[in-house]
Amino acid sequence: MKSLTLTSMQLRSLVIFRNILSDPVISRLQKLLDADSSDTAACVDAYCDFAAALFARSDDLSAYLLNLIMEDENIYMLQSCGSRPVSPFLSECLSHELDFLQKLGSFDGRTIRESLSFQGFLPSWKNSALDFASAYHERIATIHQKGYGIFAKYRMFTVKDGHLVPVRHPDPQTLDQLPGYEQERSKVIANTEALLAGKPANNVLLYGDAGTGKSSTVKAIVNAYCDKGLRLVEVKKNQLYQIPDITEALSRNPLKFILFIDDLSFSSNDNDFAALKAILEGSVNGHSENFVVYATSNRRHLIKESWDDRSGSDLHEGDTRQELMSLSARFGLTVTFFRPDKDRYLDIVHKLAAQYGIDMPEEQLDIRAEAHATRSGGRSPRVAKQFIELTKAGIK
DSSP states (O other): OHHHHHHHHHHHTOSTTGGGGGSHHHHHHHHHHHSOTTOHHHHHHHHHHHHHHHHTTOSBHHHHHHHHHHSOOOHHHHHHHSSSOOOHHHHHHHHHHHHHHHHHTTOOSHHHHHHSOOOSOOOOOBOOOOOHHHHHHHHHHTHHHHOSTHHHHOSEEEEETTEEEEOSSOOOOOGGGOOSOHHHHHHHHHHHHHHHTTSOOOOEEEEEOTTSSHHHHHHHHHHHHGGGTEEEEEOOGGGGGGHHHHHHHHTTOSSEEEEEEOSOOEETTOTHHHHHHHHHHOOTTOOOTTEEEEEEESOSSOEEOOGGGGSSSOTTHHHHHHHHHTGGGGSSEEEEEOOOOHHHHHHHHHHHHHHTTOOOOHHHHHHHHHHHHHHTTSOOHHHHHHHHHHHHTTOO
């Protein structure tokens, strides 16, 4: 059992991968390695506690451990993203820890099972022959596409209390599922590709009628380019003041980010207006090259105005109104999504019908699609998709 004691001490001595000690599986493995072999009940309890934690996530200890360290945000990962070379002492430490963790991945529990005077069943698990060092260095080489930490595991995030929260079940929308508006969408795609290539990229305002696919366009683009290092952070309008702190934290990240603001509009005296203006114009801290702002709105000028706003005590009311109206001009690229005419609407219906495998005479499909649009308040890609889904479900 001396080997188990040594393994436990080596696990405790981790420096680069110290974060994994708090992992539910590894922490239970630590307790198992530390268990007193003379106390059969305690050992059996620790053994089964570890096995239960592992089986809840995987039946392969080696694969689980490798995946854990690949997603770990640690000091070596962070230094690898910087402009300076990684310290040779840190590189030496990495080499030793990867070697130990690969050996730890081969732990099969046999020594413990054979040492216990227990006649009951104790489960075993799989141990794959994986090369931890090669896999980890390959991840470092592709860190600008795959990222690290939670950014390696998730592609979409929201903001809560100033911190990023991963979206565990993101919208799976793809570009192929969005027929129509290819020309408008191509501008947003080209801008995104410029961002990923490290070229100058613009903040984008996707403006237009409701249901024309503005938000779906942004999500589908992220799904299409996540393997190339693109991530999305959705920010609510009342969270705009938190963006500087968020972008500061992301500025050293090797990935590229879209800060997504959906359904954006302001009242004339909205305090969030100044926050967005500062974000779009930049500040004394400059603008990081690894993020852009993509916003959608049903309002071209973003500001809700009333006739009362045009009268009052403001001596320079014209200048004030001009400032409010010019907010949309601070987006480098504005892409307009107008409500489709009949031909465009029916073209979307036909393409969606093909995607859903609906076999119906085109003339009959057109008549029913037009009738559905009339009942639903007008033509739009959203209405077309709703019609096709209802038709697929057999609902008339």
